[in-house]
Amino acid sequence: MANVALRNLGKTFDKTTVLHDISLEVADGEFVVLVGPSGCGKSTTLRIIAGLEEATTGEVEIAGRVVNNLEPKERNIAMVFQNYAIYPHMSVRKNIGFGLRTSALSKPDRIKRLEEVAALLDMTDLLDRKPAQLSGGQRQRVAIGRAMVRDPAVFLFDEPLSNLDAQLRTQMRLEIKKLHQRVGNTIIFVTHDQVEAMTMADRIVILKDGVIQQVGTPSEVYHKPANTFVAGFIGAPSMNMMAATATSQGIRLFNGPTVALVQSDLTVGQPVTLGVRPDDLMVGTGQVLAEGQVVVQEPLGAETLIYVSVDGTEVIAKASGRTPPAVGETVRLGAATENLHLFDAATGAALR
Amino acid sequence: MKFYRNLTIKQKQIVWAWGFLALPVLFYSVIRFYPTGNAMLISFQDWNLLGSRTWAGWDNYTKLWHDPVFWKVFANTFIYLLLGTPISLVISFVIAYNLDKLRFMHGFLRMLYFLPFMTSAVAMAWVWRWFYQPVPIGLFNNVLASLGIPQIEFLRSTTNALPSVLAPAVWAGLGFQIIIFMAGLRAIPRSYYEAARIDGVSTWTVLFEITIPLLKPTIVFIVVFSSIGFLRIFDHVFNMTTQDPGGPLNATKPLVLMIYDTAFTGFDMGYAAAQTVVLFLILLLVSLIQLRILRDR
Known part of the structure; x- marks a missing residue:
């Protein structure tokens, strides 16, 4: 059991800097997910924590001990690899x-420990098989078992689910989460899949180009994204972004209505970006934001996503699953004021 | 054309496959299989290359069985195999293993190791022959003499000659084996080593429990390939012992050289063919045994 702290971590390969000043505190027993698009530095961060990669600058602390100069085996961590290894x-x-x-365990103790772990992962019957005789999900469990058997202070997962098919991924996601609840070790999990991040994490760390964009609980990063990148990355389908300008009456969408959204710290004429999630954007309710023709329907059963062409850009909205507007129909889309997000058009930072 | 059009897709593929295979099959039949069969036939005949062939039955084989030179040569051939294969395997693995970890001048060093493989065996044999000469000509003996160590008779001693001939043959094959080993090492996923590093096992454990077991297919290939090479050793021996091919006192003579001697010095084609058949059987047997032992269980 241990906390992990990263302090001003930086990493440079040759002349490319892949991590900029990463600072993060992970509490004992916490499940933290690092998420971001490929090349954002999430795997590098994990490999630095593991000791497979050396940090160019900054400190890594595990269980109150700075481990920068310790070999991976001395750090009391275990890692599960993408290809299971x-x-x-x-x-x-x-x-x-x-x-x-x-x-340091004696031989009988080792056998006992091994069998405990096998039982925990429901693999007792598989112990004498070779990996080639196992399914993808079983191999995944072997990899987790190998990590668990040493009872490490911290588990590191490097995209462990990305080689599994969609159904198995959902199942393993749940299993790992249950396992965490049972054993309670600190887990740092890397993924590029925001759904994995949202469903598993106690806290999510969103990275882009080697910079932390936001750290927060799944609910915080979903409801209060710190900037347009986080807003677009978390949640599927992505948040709609509309260019707008601040006026004395509120926010005026380009070629559209003015939204009565008074924000004290905005100067009149300031360009802003108005964000609204497809989930919150519905036909004929709330504050009218846009009007346009339905271009495509995506029925999902309980609801239907509609793609509406508004002044040449497509906006995604949610409609009822039973009676969605037909393709070609002109619809007015609206959202409740409290569900609107406002970002600075220049920096992308959230304004409310 | 109508006939072709009416065939199924599968049948058309077969027609095309055989169309492409026809030429190599013909080539192999005329250049390989026919002479092989003929050699087996000649091994039961007496023939001096010009006169008529006469049936000899098992005579050539019984003669071989009672020929002390054959048994000496047979032993030599297996000494080449049993020394050459493991030595070259270990050396090439050690070099490949370390070269794989090296970044500095990697390409240049790899080229240096590969160079002997591309060099003509004849040229190489003659250079080594010069190395082995007595003082004041030979390189090795000059070095020994300057250090005050007595001279070594490399090629003129019945005990030293065989290892002395084997050394350049091993050296010549290293480049190829190193390249194959490096390809095998590259194919092992890095995460296997990283996982082992996190588990904190020693370098030796990683080497013996991860690297070598995973290199097994590579090792099988190299063992079979180099065994066949050493069983067929000829040019190094011939060029390093030209005055007395296979000498001194048949100490370095391999089976192929005996076949060559019998056929083109003695003009006893039947006897040479019998020796060839024996060599063929040895090669077959050794390869089969190795494949069986080293195959995945």
């Missing part, structure tokens, strides 16, 4: 036991 020539038993090679 389980050895094809060893049985499941040997694969899981590989992590115990250097442990």
Whole structure:
């Protein structure tokens, strides 16, 4: 059990800086997900915590101990890799036991420990199989088992679910979350999938180009995105962004209505971006924001997503699943004022 | 054309495949399989290359069985195999393993190791022959002499000659084996090593429990390939012992050289063919045994 702290972490490969001043506190037992598009530095951050990569600047602290100069094995961590890194020539038993090679446990204790972990992951029957005889989900569990067997202070997961098919991914997501609730170790999990991040995390860290964009609970990053990047990245389909200008009456959308949204710190004429999630944008309710023709319908069963062409740009809105507006129909879209997000057009930072 | 059009897709593919295969099949039949069959036939005949062939039955084989030179040569061939294959395997693995970790001058060093593989065996054999000469000509003996160590008779001793001939043959094959090993090492996912690093196991454990087991297909290939090479060793021996091919006292003579001697010095084609058939059987047997032992269980 341990906390993890990153202090002003920086990483430069040759001349490219991939991490800028990353600072993060992870509490003991917390499940933190690092999420971002590929190349954002999330895996590098994880590899620096693991000790597989050295930080150019800054400090990594695990369990109150600065570990910058410690080998991975001295950091008391375990890592689950994207390709699982389980050895094809060893049985499941040997694969899981590989992590115990250097442990101080006696032989009977090691066997006991191995069997405990196998039972916990529901793999007792599979111990004598070779990885080639296992399904993707089972291999994934072997990889987790190998990490668990040493009872590390911190678990590091590097996109462990991205090689699984959609159904299995949903299932493993749940299993990992349950496992965390049972064993309670600190987990740092890297993914590019915002759904994984939202569903599993206690706290989400959103990275872009090696810079932390926002740290917060799933609800915070969804409801109060710190900038347009976070707003667009979290939530599917993405938040609609509309160019607008601040006026004395409120926010005037370009070629559209003025929204009565009075914001004291805005100067008249300031260009802003108005954001509204498709979930909050509905036909004929709330503050009218846009009017246009339905271009495409995407029925999802309970609801239907409609793509509406507004002045040449497409806006996504939600309509009823039973009686959605037909393609070609002109609709007026509106949203409740409290569900509108406002961003500075120049910096992208949230204004409310 | 109508006939072709009426075939199914599968049948059309077969027609095309055989169309492309026809030429190599013909080539192999005329250049490989026919002479092989002919050699087996000649091994039961007496023939001096010019006269008529006469049926000899098993005579050539019984003669071979009672020929002390054959047994000496047979032993030599296996010494080449049993020394050459493991030595070259270990050396090439050690070089490839370390070269793989090296970034500095990697390409240049790899080129240096590969160079002997591209060099003509004849040229190489003659350079090594010069290395082995006694003082004041030979390089090795000059070095030994300058250090005050007595000279070594490399090529003129019945005990030293075989290893001395083997050394350049091993060296010549290293480049190729190193390249194959490096390709095998590159194919092992990095995350296997990273996982082992996190587990904190020693370098030796990683080497013996991860790297070498995962290199098994590569090792099988190199063992079979280099075994066949050492069983067929000829040009290095021939060029390093030209005055007395296979000498001194047949100490370095491999089976291929004996076949060459019997056929083109003794003009005893039947006897040479019998030796060839024996070599063929040895090659077949050794390859099959190796494949079986090293195959995935």
